[in-house]
Amino acid sequence: MRRILVTALFIFVCFLLQCTVFRALAFGGIVPNLLIVLTASFGFMNGEKSGLLIGFFGGLLIDIFFGSVIGFYALLYMYIGYANGKFSTIFYPEDIKLPISLILCSDFFYGFTCYVILFLLRGRFDFRYYMVHIILPEIVYTIVVTLFLYPIILRTHRSLEQWEKRSEKKFV
DSSP states (O other): OHHHHHHHHHHHHHHHIIIIIHHHTOBTTBOOOHHHHHHHHHHHHHOHHHHHHHHHHHHHHHHHHHOSSTTHHHHHHHHHHHHHHTTGGGOOTTOOHHHHHHHHHHHHHHHHHHIIIIIGGGTOOOHHHHIIIIIHHHHHHHHHHHHHHHHHHHHHHHHHHHHHHHHHHHHO
């Protein structure tokens, strides 16, 4: 129950920060994608199911408040969370290279998919412009913010695991 509440709080806080504080700190209209960081982190820390659920609820919040179609971002974040969950077997908390590279790939996948679905199908073919002015700056900004947000997520994850282990010993 505690893990569910902490996870819901993380989703809500990251969504609020992404939509309010970082909108004010936008560079050229580019905002870091905190929900990608959260979805990917929970995916490779806890597995496919956790990443899928975090992605669904984070994407659903974006769909409700900013999407033109309910379910597009929820589905996209679900895929990202599930794919990152596949790396839970090789995840080591001490190594930051895997999380950074997975978050980078996830943000690129997010940007590319949004381009294809939202722009290319409407006849906007200038991928180079979209790549240079939207996808790459968002990836860089997201990675910089990841360096500060990821340790908080990792520390919370470890403390929740320790709390769950202590509560398990009480029942045995």
